Amino acid sequence: MEKLVNDFSVGLFFYQIAILIVLVILLRKFAWKPILDALNSREEGIQTALASAENARKEMQNLQADNEKLLQEARMERDAMLKEAREIKEKMIAEARTEAQTEGEKMIAQAKASIQTEKNAALADIKSQVANLSVQIAEKILREELSSEEKQHKLVDEMLGDVTLN
Secondary structure (H helix, E strand, O other), X not given: OHHHHHOOOHHHHHHHHHHHHHHHHHHHHHHHHHHHHHXXXXXXXXXXXXXXXXXXXXXXXXXXXXXXXXXXXXXXXXHHHHHHHHHHHHHXXXXXXXXXXXXXXXXXXXXXXXXXXXXXXXXXXXXXHHHHHHHHHHHHHHHHHOOXXXXXXXXXXXXXXXXXXX
């Protein structure tokens, strides 16, 4: 601190003050004015945006009120249509019930015949599948039994032992 006080120069001090004053004047003329103008324009933009938002909010409230009216009208129309549909439904059910009775009897007879046919076909298919599975199982067993030459010789010897000559 003492060094600063000892090195103090009055001329240099006045030059620095003059430079500072010139710098403040230049900043005021070229920097502060554009900055303040930009801030003012931004503030105006914000005010405009707030006003637009308020208008949009009011418009949304109006639209919601209109939508509510439309919904009420739609509900009333829906209720009327549902009532009419119920009446038509009951009438159709009564007509369909009598028709269904006769058709049902026909369908039951046809279904019984169809079931019998399908049952016979299914049994034939099952028999075929059982035969195929039996063949596959026998094939696997034979492959296992005849997998080595020793097992093959043993099987031939057993078969020859079972065979009787006349």
